[in-house]
Each structure stands twice: as structure tokens, then as C-alpha cells.
Amino acid sequence: MKVPSLHWGIIAPGGIASSFTEAVQSHTAQRIVAVASRDLGRARSFASRFDIPHAYGSYDDLLGDSRVEVVYVASPHSEHLTHALNAIEAGKHVLLEKAFTRNAEEAARLIAAARQRGVFLMEAMWTRFLPHIDVVRQVLGSGALGEIRTVVADHGQYMVPDATHRLYAPALAGGALLDLGVYPVSFASLVLGEFATVSAVGTPAFTGVDGQVSIVATNAAGAHALLNTTLFARTPTTASITGTRARLELDGDFYAPTPVRLIGRDNEVLDVYTPPRPDGGLCFEAAEVARCVAEGRTESALMPLDETLRIMRTLDEIRRTVGNRFPGE
Structure with missing residues (x-):
């Protein structure tokens, strides 16, 4: 069409x-x-x-x-x-x-x-529609990784402390989690499906918004997601999916067009996918x-509304755990 x-x-x-x-x-x-x-x-x-x-x-x-x-x-x-x-x-x-x-x-x-x-x-969530994420879906569907055990992802940027910047402004729902942390959380949701448990620790920024958050989540099968986000430093922004047979590694920035490597249990590189165009994602x-x-569809199968709602509930639970509430909530 x-x-x-x-x-x-x-x-x-x-x-x-x-x-x-x-x-x-x-x-x-x-x-x-x-x-x-x-x-x-x-x-x-x-x-x-x-x-x-x-x-x-x-x-x-x-x-x-x-x-x-x-x-x-x-x-x-x-x-x-x-x-x-x-x-x-x-x-x-x-x-x-x-x-x-x-x-x-x-x-x-x-x-x-x-x-x-x-x-x-x-x-x-533009990452969901990028070619290298389609490769991730295909590998997951093929069973080449075996049983998924661990997802690791981070997204940190150094943001100059500035009370007028939207990411430091509580009234604008600022903080690391909603702007940066949503990427690793959404990535883990794509791989693991619905979370069974979520725990987190956080450090507030000087304005009270969440400045850094580290998250551990599990799914019903007992796989773990280890996720981090911060406004305080530029992190590698990489991601990996590890299974019992092999793992996938996504270079930084994992949420943008980037190479994906399939690596065996003996650390041998089995395959590499490089996206055709790094710009305009x-x-x-x-x-x-x-x-x-x-x-004639009213939602996307690649980013379903029910999953978006589940992710928002996860972000709510993380903010509740680290003690971050926005004005008017």
C-alpha cells in the first residue's frame, strides 16, 4: 500500500x-x-x-x-x-x-x-520504528538468543544545572525519568513484555525533580532489566539483551540508528547489522x-496504546518509589 x-x-x-x-x-x-x-x-x-x-x-x-x-x-x-x-x-x-x-x-x-x-x-517513541529495532524484533522472534535472562540499558546526558530549563522544572514535569529514562524503560518493555516487579533508587536534582534513577525490573519468567538514567553525566547510552545462547549488543546511542551485534556464548561475533542511514530517524x-x-487503524501494532499505558504505570511506580511528585498530582 x-x-x-x-x-x-x-x-x-x-x-x-x-x-x-x-x-x-x-x-x-x-x-x-x-x-x-x-x-x-x-x-x-x-x-x-x-x-x-x-x-x-x-x-x-x-x-x-x-x-x-x-x-x-x-x-x-x-x-x-x-x-x-x-x-x-x-x-x-x-x-x-x-x-x-x-x-x-x-x-x-x-x-x-x-x-x-x-x-x-x-x-x-521514535526508537520503536527504526530499522535496527526491527532487526532486534526479528532476532528475538527467531529464538537465536535462547531464553532471555537480562536486559541492560542506560540513557544519561549532562544537563547544565539551570532552574529555568524544562528538565529541571517541576511545573513542566521535568526530571531524568520522563525525558531520558523512558527510552530504556520502553526498550526493556519491548524485550520482556509486561513487568512483574519494579524497584528503583533515585537522587533528586537541586530543584527536586529526579536527577538520577536506577531501576531493576523483572517479568513473569524471572528475566531482569537493569536500567539507568541521569541528568548529571553523559553515559554510554548502550543496550544489551542476553539470553542463554547468545546476546545482542546495541551501540550508543541505542535509541537512535546504530549497529547491532549478535554475539555467541564464547564472545564470538556471529553477525553485525549496520543501519543504512544514521540521520533523519x-x-x-x-x-x-x-x-x-x-x-483505517487507530493505533500502531509497533507501539500499542495499551503498552504505552503500562509503561506510564511503570514510570508512576518508579516516581512513587523515589519520591518524585509533580505539582498538582
């Missing part, structure tokens, strides 16, 4: 929206026709930069544009519920940046609203939205 060229609108033209727009325009047939910001000048600047025909100083104005079929929401986590819910109620399909919402309660509200309205909704999630919409 030919992937249709959907007409996209962008809500909140920040850094990730810039990367998304560049990838979509460079590597897909999708068309971005509108952008909205609370600051009209910012919207116009973004539109000019990417040759987008319509700029709005109000999100409601963008949602009222009949030319917009699907909305990409790139605002801070604290605004995800409101922005995505308004888009759903306007009858728009929605691609919502990860982490999906502040908490599982908000995620459940969005999922219920999308299902009732009959529109497409998906978490923008955000284009794959946009193509997945278009494919699903073309097929």
Missing part, C-alpha cells in the same frame, strides 16, 4: 519539533502545512525556516484548520494532556511526544478519548502514522 501524504500541524515549535520537521520533509512524502505557538512570532519564524505555509499564534486556530489532518504535539510533558485532548476532540489524529503524559491517569484519559472519537493516537514514526491511517 502506498503511504499517503498526510497534512500535518505542529504544536509547540521547539527543538524536537525542528528535528521532526527536518526529518519528515527530507525523507518522507508527508506535508507539514501549519505550525502553532502561543507566540505568533515564534510560529512565523519556524514556518519561514521550514517553508510551512500557515503559522498560528493559537493552538485552537491550528486545530480549527480543516487542512490539518494529524497533529504532532511537541510541548512539555505538563501540557501533553491538554494539547492532545483538544486535538482529539477536534477530530485530528495525534502523534504525541514521549513520555506520553505526566502519569498513567492522564494517559488513560487520552486513550479513552481517542478510542471514543475514533481517531489515531500514538506515542512518539524521526521520519519512520511519521511514516508509521501515515500507514496506519491509510489502513
Whole structure:
């Protein structure tokens, strides 16, 4: 089936929206026709930069544009519920940046609203749609690793301490976990399925948000996930999946296009997959939205809404364990 060229609108033209727009325009047939910001000048600047025909100083104005079929929401986590819910109620399909919402309660509200309205909704966990992750799925499905015993993944970035930065701002649902830690948690969920147990330790940042978190999770089969995230240092951002017969190693950054190695029990390299293109990885999630919409589906089998909700519940439990609550929760 030919992937249709959907007409996209962008809500909140920040850094990730810039990367998304560049990838979509460079590597897909999708068309971005509108952008909205609370600051009209910012919207116009973004539109000019990417040759987008319509700029709005109000999100409601963008949602009222009949030319917009699907909305990409790139605002801070604290605004995800409101922005995505308004888009759903306007009858728009929605691609919502990860982490999906502040908490599982908000995620459940969005999922219920999308299902009732009959529109497409998906978490923008772009890693799920990359070619090297498809290789991971194929290897897991083949049984080549044997019985999976351990998943290890980390994602740490050095973020300069700045109370005005969104990752240090409690009111914007900042912290390492929702922005960075969601990657290793989602990766472990992909490999192990639903977690049976979750435990964590954390160290707060100077503003009170979670600055560093280490997680141990298990599934019903007793496999372990060892996961770490931090705002305090740049970590290797690698991942591995170890089974009784072999293991997979993903180079850093594991969540972006990167080589994957199949390694035997004797540490011999059995196979190596190198992705064909390291740039523009955000284009794959946009193509997945278009494919699903073309097929009349309201969610993706590669990032199902029920799994997104389970992941949000896991993140809630981790935050509860380390003592991190956001204002208004």
C-alpha cells in the first residue's frame, strides 16, 4: 500500500519539533502545512525556516484548520494532556511526544478519548520504528538468543544545572525519568513484555525533580532489566539483551540508528547489522502514522496504546518509589 501524504500541524515549535520537521520533509512524502505557538512570532519564524505555509499564534486556530489532518504535539510533558485532548476532540489524529503524559491517569484519559472519537493516537517513541529495532524484533522472534535472562540499558546526558530549563522544572514535569529514562524503560518493555516487579533508587536534582534513577525490573519468567538514567553525566547510552545462547549488543546511542551485534556464548561475533542511514530517524514514526491511517487503524501494532499505558504505570511506580511528585498530582 502506498503511504499517503498526510497534512500535518505542529504544536509547540521547539527543538524536537525542528528535528521532526527536518526529518519528515527530507525523507518522507508527508506535508507539514501549519505550525502553532502561543507566540505568533515564534510560529512565523519556524514556518519561514521550514517553508510551512500557515503559522498560528493559537493552538485552537491550528486545530480549527480543516487542512490539518494529524497533529504532532511537541510541548512539555505538563501540557501533553491538554494539547492532545483538544486535538482529539477536534477530530485530528495525534502523534504525541514521549513520555506520553505526566502519569498513567492522564494517559488513560487520552486513550479513552481517542478510542471514543475514533481517531489515531500514538506515542512518539521514535526508537520503536527504526530499522535496527526491527532487526532486534526479528532476532528475538527467531529464538537465536535462547531464553532471555537480562536486559541492560542506560540513557544519561549532562544537563547544565539551570532552574529555568524544562528538565529541571517541576511545573513542566521535568526530571531524568520522563525525558531520558523512558527510552530504556520502553526498550526493556519491548524485550520482556509486561513487568512483574519494579524497584528503583533515585537522587533528586537541586530543584527536586529526579536527577538520577536506577531501576531493576523483572517479568513473569524471572528475566531482569537493569536500567539507568541521569541528568548529571553523559553515559554510554548502550543496550544489551542476553539470553542463554547468545546476546545482542546495541551501540550508543541505542535509541537512535546504530549497529547491532549478535554475539555467541564464547564472545564470538556471529553477525553485525549496520543501519543504512544514521540521520533523519524521526521520519519512520511519521511514516508509521501515515500507514496506519491509510489502513483505517487507530493505533500502531509497533507501539500499542495499551503498552504505552503500562509503561506510564511503570514510570508512576518508579516516581512513587523515589519520591518524585509533580505539582498538582
